[in-house]
Amino acid sequence: MTDRHTPVWADDPGLRNxxxxxxxxxxxxxxxxxxxxxxxxxxxxxxSYEQQYAHQAYPAAQxxxxxxxxxxxxxxxxxxxxxxxxxxxxxxxxxxxxxxETEPAPTPAPVVPEPEPERPGYVLPPIQESSxxxxxxxxxxxxxxxxxxxxxxxxxxxxxxxxxxxxxxxxYVLAGHYEIGNIxxxxxxxxxxxxxxxxxxxxxxxxxxxxxxxAGLAGVRIVSLMFMLGATSLLYAMTRRMFDARxxxxxxxxxxxxQSTVFLGNFATFDAAAVFFLALxxxxxxxxxxxxxxxxxxxxxxxxxxFAIKYAAGLYLPTLVVLAVLTAYRHRGLRAPARGVxxxxxxxxxxxxxxxxxxxxxxxxxxxxxxxxGADTAAQLLQxxxxxxxxxxxxxxxxxxxxxxxxxxxxxxxxxxxxPGRFRRIAxxxxxxxxxxxxxxxxxxxxxxxSLFKHVGFGLLFxxxxxxxxxxxxxxxxFRHPQLGIMLYVLTLxxxxxxxxxxxxxxDSREMTxxxxxxxxxxxTYLAExxxxxxxxxxxxxxxxxxxxxxxxxxxxxxGKRYSGPEAYGxxxxxxxxxxxxxxxxxxxxxDTAVTDALRGNAHYRLAAVTRFTTSKGDGAYRIxxxx
Amino acid sequence: MTFxxxxxxxxxxxxxxxxxxxxxxxxxxxxxFSGKGRDEYDRAQGEQPxxxxxxxxxxxxxxxxxxxxxxxxxxxxxYLGVAADxxxxxxxxxxxxxxxxxxxxxxxxxxxxxxxxxxxxxxxxTWDYGALAFIAWEPFDASLKDIASGKQxxxxxxxxxxxxxxxLPVAISFAxxxxxxxxxxxxxxxxxxxxxAAYKHIHDLFDDExxxxxxxxxxxxxxxxxPKVQLKAYWPGDDYADWIGVIGxxxxxxxxxxxTLYGPTMSQIRSFTKKPFIIAETAAQAGERKPADIKDxxxxxxxxxxxxxxxxxxxxxxxDWRVNSGPLSQKAFREQAADPSxxxxxxxx
Numbered sequence: 019m020t021d022r023h024t025p026v027w028a029d030d031p032g033l034r035n036x037x038x039x040x041x042x043x044x045x046x047x048x049x050x051x052x053x054x055x056x057x058x059x060x061x062x063x064x065x066s067y068e069q070q071y072a073h074q075a076y077p078a079a080q081x082x083x084x085x086x087x088x089x090x091x092x093x094x095x096x097x098x099x100x101x102x103x104x105x106x107x108x109x110x111x112x113x114x115x116x117x118x119e120t121e122p123a124p125t126p127a128p129v130v131p132e133p134e135p136e137r138p139g140y141v142l143p144p145i146q147e148s149s150x151x152x153x154x155x156x157x158x159x160x161x162x163x164x165x166x167x168x169x170x171x172x173x174x175x176x177x178x179x180x181x182x183x184x185x186x187x188x189x190y191v192l193a194g195h196y197e198i199g200n201i202x203x204x205x206x207x208x209x210x211x212x213x214x215x216x217x218x219x220x221x222x223x224x225x226x227x228x229x230x231x232x233a234g235l236a237g238v239r240i241v242s243l244m245f246m247l248g249a250t251s252l253l254y255a256m257t258r259r260m261f262d263a264r265x266x267x268x269x270x271x272x273x274x275x276x277q278s279t280v281f282l283g284n285f286a287t288f289d290a291a292a293v294f295f296l297a298l299x300x301x302x303x304x305x306x307x308x309x310x311x312x313x314x315x316x317x318x319x320x321x322x323x324x325f326a327i328k329y330a331a332g333l334y335l336p337t338l339v340v341l342a343v344l345t346a347y348r349h350r351g352l353r354a355p356a357r358g359v360x361x362x363x364x365x366x367x368x369x370x371x372x373x374x375x376x377x378x379x380x381x382x383x384x385x386x387x388x389x390x391x392g393a394d395t396a397a398q399l400l401q402x403x404x405x406x407x408x409x410x411x412x413x414x415x416x417x418x419x420x421x422x423x424x425x426x427x428x429x430x431x432x433x434x435x436x437x438p439g440r441f442r443r444i445a446x447x448x449x450x451x452x453x454x455x456x457x458x459x460x461x462x463x464x465x466x467x468x469s470l471f472k473h474v475g476f477g478l479l480f481x482x483x484x485x486x487x488x489x490x491x492x493x494x495x496x497f498r499h500p501q502l503g504i505m506l507y508v509l510t511l512x513x514x515x516x517x518x519x520x521x522x523x524x525x526d527s528r529e530m531t532x533x534x535x536x537x538x539x540x541x542x543t544y545l546a547e548x549x550x551x552x553x554x555x556x557x558x559x560x561x562x563x564x565x566x567x568x569x570x571x572x573x574x575x576x577x578g579k580r581y582s583g584p585e586a587y588g589x590x591x592x593x594x595x596x597x598x599x600x601x602x603x604x605x606x607x608x609x610d611t612a613v614t615d616a617l618r619g620n621a622h623y624r625l626a627a628v629t630r631f632t633t634s635k636g637d638g639a640y641r642i643x644x645x646x
Numbered sequence: 647m648t649f650x651x652x653x654x655x656x657x658x659x660x661x662x663x664x665x666x667x668x669x670x671x672x673x674x675x676x677x678x679f680s681g682k683g684r685d686e687y688d689r690a691q692g693e694q695p696x697x698x699x700x701x702x703x704x705x706x707x708x709x710x711x712x713x714x715x716x717x718x719x720x721x722x723x724x725y726l727g728v729a730a731d732x733x734x735x736x737x738x739x740x741x742x743x744x745x746x747x748x749x750x751x752x753x754x755x756x757x758x759x760x761x762x763x764x765x766x767x768x769x770x771x772t773w774d775y776g777a778l779a780f781i782a783w784e785p786f787d788a789s790l791k792d793i794a795s796g797k798q799x800x801x802x803x804x805x806x807x808x809x810x811x812x813x814l815p816v817a818i819s820f821a822x823x824x825x826x827x828x829x830x831x832x833x834x835x836x837x838x839x840x841x842x843a844a845y846k847h848i849h850d851l852f853d854d855e856x857x858x859x860x861x862x863x864x865x866x867x868x869x870x871x872x873p874k875v876q877l878k879a880y881w882p883g884d885d886y887a888d889w890i891g892v893i894g895x896x897x898x899x900x901x902x903x904x905x906t907l908y909g910p911t912m913s914q915i916r917s918f919t920k921k922p923f924i925i926a927e928t929a930a931q932a933g934e935r936k937p938a939d940i941k942d943x944x945x946x947x948x949x950x951x952x953x954x955x956x957x958x959x960x961x962x963x964x965x966d967w968r969v970n971s972g973p974l975s976q977k978a979f980r981e982q983a984a985d986p987s988x989x990x991x992x993x994x995x
Contacts, residue, residue: 405678409667416663492663502664516678516687523690533711621884621920627712628856634686639856646716 161263165254165270169247172274175515176243176283179522183235185605187286188554191238192562193219194227208563217288217328218376226286235286242290246283249290249479250274252297256304257483260345264493265417269486271507272410277517278475284522288328289472295324296331297479299338303361307345311357314342318364326372330473333460335365337453337480344446347438394467402467403458406517407474409510411454414481417488418447427495447484454481471521523634525602530640531555533627534598537644540564542597545587545613547605566596568606568613584612594622599643604635617643713859715815718778719888720922723990724947725955726983727753727780729927731962734772734779743960746970748980752992753817755780755927755957760787761801764808773814778992780817780863780926780957784829785844790821790836794843802848806855815992819863819891819926820845825875826867833872838879845882861888865926868894868911870901877911878918889954890915891926895967896939898931904946925956929967936971937978944982955988 183191197220199205211219229237250270258266273279282290299321306313321338324331343358404411422444425437438446454477461470478485493503534552538544538560546552549565573586573595581589587609590596599617601610617623623643630639728751730739744750754777758765765781772779788798809816821831824841831841845864852860864887866877881887892915894907901907912923925947930939947953960968969979983989 412667416667488663492667499664505664506667513678516683519690520678520683520686523686529711536711536714617885619883619885623885624716624888625853625858626714626716627858628853630856632689634690636689641853644714644716646719 157263161254161258161267164267165251168254168267168271168274169250171511172247172250172279172283173243175275175280175511175518176246179281179284179518181522181524182527183551183554184285184524185548185550187235187238189550190215190223190287191226191230191235192550192554192557194223194225194230195557196562197224198227208561212376216330217292218326220376221323222288222291222327225291238286239284242286243283245290245294246279249294249297250279252294252301253479253482256297256301257486259301259304259307260483261487262490264490265483265486267486268489268493268503269482272413272485272489272510273478273482275507275511275514276410276475276478277406277514277521278472278478280514280518281522282472282475285472289475292324292328292331293476293479295320295327296334296338296476299324300341300480303338303342304345307347311346311349311353311360314357314361315364317342317361318368321361322365322368322372325369330457330469331476333456334453334476334480337449337456339365340445340449344442344449394465396462396465399458399462399467399470402470403474405513406471407454407478409506409513410478410485411451411481413488413492413506414451414454414484415447415488417484417486417491418444418451420491421447421484421487427491429495450480450482450484453477471517520634525631525633525638525640527551527555527631527640529629529631530600530627530642533629533642534600535559537598537626537642538564543595544598544600545591545596546598546600547602547610549600552600568601568609584608588612588616591616591623592620594620594645597645598626599623601641603638603641622646710813712810712856713813713815715859715861715888717995718815718861718992720954721990721995723986724953724988725753725778725924725957726751726988727755727777727924727955727957728960729755729957730960734768734775734777737771737775739960740775740777743958743969746976746979747958747983749983749989751777751958752989753778753780753955753957755782757782757784760785760798764805764812766808766812769812769814769816773993776991776993778815778817778861780819782822782865782926783818783820785821785831790831790840790844794840794847796847799851802851803855806852806857809852809857809859810855813859815859815861817861817863817889819865820848822863822865822891822926823867823893824865824880825869825872825877827872833875841880842882846886849882849886862886863889863891863924863926864921865891865893866911866915868892868907869914870894870907870910873910877914881915881918884919884921887919887921889924889926890919890921891924893927894925895928895959896930896935896943898933898935902935902939902942904942908946920952923950923953925953927959928956929959929961930975932966932971932975936975940969940975940978940982944985944988948985948987 193207193209193211193215196205196207197211200207201220201224207219211223215223225241226238229241233240250273253273254266254270256266257269282293299317302317302320303314306316317338321335325335339358339362342361343354346354346357349357422440425443437443454474457470457473457477461467461473489503489506492506493499531552534544534556538556540560541564542560543564543566544552544560545566545568547568549567553560553562553565568587570583571586571590573581573590575581575589575593579589591599591613599613601613603610622645624646625641626644627642628639629642630637632638726747726749728740728743730743732738733740734754734756740751740754754772754775756765756768756779758781760783765779769779769781785793792798793802821829821841821844823829824831824833824836826832827834830836849862852858864880864882866880869875869877892908892911894911896902896907908923908925915923925943928943930936930943943956947956958967958969962968962971970976
């Protein structure tokens with residue numbers, strides 16, 4: 019006797035039908051002859067185990083017995099064969115199992131040896147679980163409803179931020195107006211926008227300017243909100259495709275409330291559009307994971323568009339290529355890398371075409387690859403990155419670890435647990451979490467914190483699916499700990515909301531532009547720190563070329579002496595070259611000092627107004643000097 | 647009741663992950679929700695840190711742009727100013743002056759002692775009358791040294807804030823006749839360096855507060871009584887003064903022509919600055935020469951493009967300086983003031 023358990027039904031007399039299940043007790047000595055083995059064998063006194071075994075292995079037509087559901091049945095007495103412990107229907111070698119069949123099978127046709135295909139033509143994707151059931155239409159609907167709530171909260175968080183145009187917003191929208199003029203009428207563009215923009219000036223700025231002429235800056239910011247809501251939705255779709263609806267909700271929920279998302283959702287710059295197109299590209303990569311590998315080429319145009327809109331998005335193109343390899347679910351061996359190569363090749367081809375079309379862009383090196391080195395320390399950058407995206411990143415790491423250990427939570431143990439192999443799971447976690455570190459790492463290399471709070475969000479978009487998985491694992495199978503997930507979401511929301519408010523704090527320029535308005539005309543020359551802001555708001559009465567910023571200029575005085583840097587500003591102010599001077603005091607301290615020094619004892623200028631503002635960094639004031 | 651062993655095992659990593667997340671969140675929260683972080687949040691909300699409710703006034707009512715005084719600095723026509731008894735608190739003396747002189751003055755000078763609040767009401771009243779207020783700010787109660795060293799900053803700032811809040815142009819002459827010996831801020835009690843330091847300090851504080859509505863007047867006495875005092879040492883600089891308010895009277899004795907009375911002072915000043923002059927206090931002593939003096943004053947002022955006007959000291963103090971001291975004087979004044987180059991609407995320069 020063995021120590022194994024007896025199947026439940028074995029003791030249930032209702033299930034034991036002697037007529038249909040004559041094998042019960044068959045093995046016991048002395049009852050063998052009463053047992054009703056089908057066919058003449060039961061009558062055969064020379065019956066032996068070997069013969070029975072032979073029947074089991076090759077059930078002959080005349081030995082079949084008809085039952086309700088054709089199957090094998092076990093009496094569960096002696097065999098220690100492991101398959102009996104499961105409730106499986108397959109146990110070909112159990113000597114005590116009886117084969118039953120619903121109806122007598124027709125005489126087996128002569129077996130035509132059919133060549134077995136190497137691989138199946140199409141393998142159905144693993145069924146996504148949703149608690150006790152597989153994902154159904156209902157769970158999809160529920161997921162979308164939750165996504166809608168997530169998007170509403172995201173919109174609310176973004177829209178509660180307010181303020182006058184930030185320097186970059188003003189510059190891009192204003193540049194867009196000139197670019198439209200250039201495209202439509204060929205009017206020259208004032209300033210070498212292509213030389214220092216961090217994105218191609220004929221893309222986003224043109225869109226922004228078109229919206230601006232209809233709905234003003236608020237409208238342009240709404241467009242950004244749409245982009246960010248779109249990015250959240252695409253993240254949801256992508257994660258649902260990669261994992262399941264719960265992970266998708268988690269990913270969308272966390273991504274929608276981190277400070278970068280909240281901030282960019284009300285910020286009229288390249289960033290929101292770039293994030294959206296990166297998300298679109300990533301979604302296409304994942305969406306075409308089971309399609310023929312050529313389909314991945316579809317992901318190349320949005321990826322390159324994202325890069326063209328904001329060059330910094332190029333940092334994430336390799337991630338998309340590797341993602342294409344890792345999400346090639348149907349393809350193993352060399353065809354998976356081929357998918358990546360195909361995507362990479364398509365991107366390269368588009369880039370080449372873009373290069374031929376647009377020519378070399380100085381802006382890429384100046385604003386992205388070769389940005390002026392700053393003096394921010396690595397520790398400071400790391401600390402701030404951790405504050406801005408640490409929670410979501412940690413969740414993503416947790417999700418990656420959990421994913422590496424088990425591909426599923428095993429909520430339905432009877433389901434066949436198929437999923438990507440361990441290598442793919444680990445690689446996916448490393449890729450997506452690693453991508454979140456790209457921007458901080460790169461900016462640590464550049465030693466500058468400029469825009470880092472925005473760039474953190476680009477990486478978090480990619481870490482999103484893993485974070486979603488992390489939150490779903492944290493909640494646990496069958497929503498065991500929903501409070502943990504809610505806690506994490508609320509915590510991220512509070513951080514995101516507060517940090518976005520702290521970062522979204524620009525000087526209120528309304529009073530400044532109101533003071534300047536009667537002082538400016540189409541002829542004057544104006545020096546302004548963050549000159550883009552007054553140039554944008556006063557674009558109806560001045561031209562962009564009339565405004566001189568404080569980021570650098572060359573100047574030659576009347577005697578022919580050349581100056582550059584802060585000295586140039588000092589000399590120009592002494593010579594009363596500018597009709598109006600506006601300083602706010604913190605953006606370019608060196609030039610500010612040079613200008614205020616030059617204004618000291620300067621009979622040409624008179625302080626016209628001091629307009630105060632408050633930002634999260636402290637109080638400040640625009641000081642406006644005019645020629646007497 | 648017992649839990650299946652798998653459940654108990656599965657709980658542990660979940661708790662661990664939760665604990666790690668919470669710990670790291672608190673770590674990150676150290677700065678976001680620190681005192682500094684909360685201040686930043688408050689400020690970003692447009693509130694001052696520490697205050698409970700947002701400043702309603704600063705939120706809702708955006709102040710209008712500061713008054714641009716530049717058109718008043720060197721107007722096409724000249725100021726006809728007056729300093730009269732009780733004005734501008736009571737306008738009767740000014741109206742009397744206007745009636746007798748035949749022309750409405752467009753500048754009214756009055757005196758403000760150190761420690762007085764900015765007379766916003768008087769400046770408003772003057773403006774409503776159609777004249778620019780000219781305040782002679784007399785530091786009787788504070789030494790120039792103290793003012794320069796910052797001991798009076800609180801008072802100066804509150805004065806500047808009032809100026810900014812009223813947002814009307816005002817001419818301010820601080821410590822006038824500093825080159826004379828008779829005032830406590832004069833040559834006997836203070837040095838030129840102290841004067842310029844105090845003057846610049848006040849000006850800087852006004853600039854800092856954004857009180858740009860001030861026309862800064864640097865107001866020396868004519869050099870004739872104390873020719874040894876060099877004015878250049880008292881000059882604060884071109885960026886600190888808008889007008890040079892020369893003070894000089896046609897007295898019974900002493901110089902009695904425009905050229906001799908103001909000439910030496912003006913030529914000395916022209917050696918270091920090109921700022922416009924205004925005769926900040928003048929009058930003629932009652933006497934036979936008075937009509938001639940009046941004529942000389944108006945003609946001399948009209949002739950010089952760099953003199954933006956004059957202020958008649960219409961008091962009967964020590965001697966009768968008033969225009970109506972005699973019928974001939976009044977007639978002469980009427981005739982001279984009728985000159986179209988005198989008087990204009992300061993509210994629409």
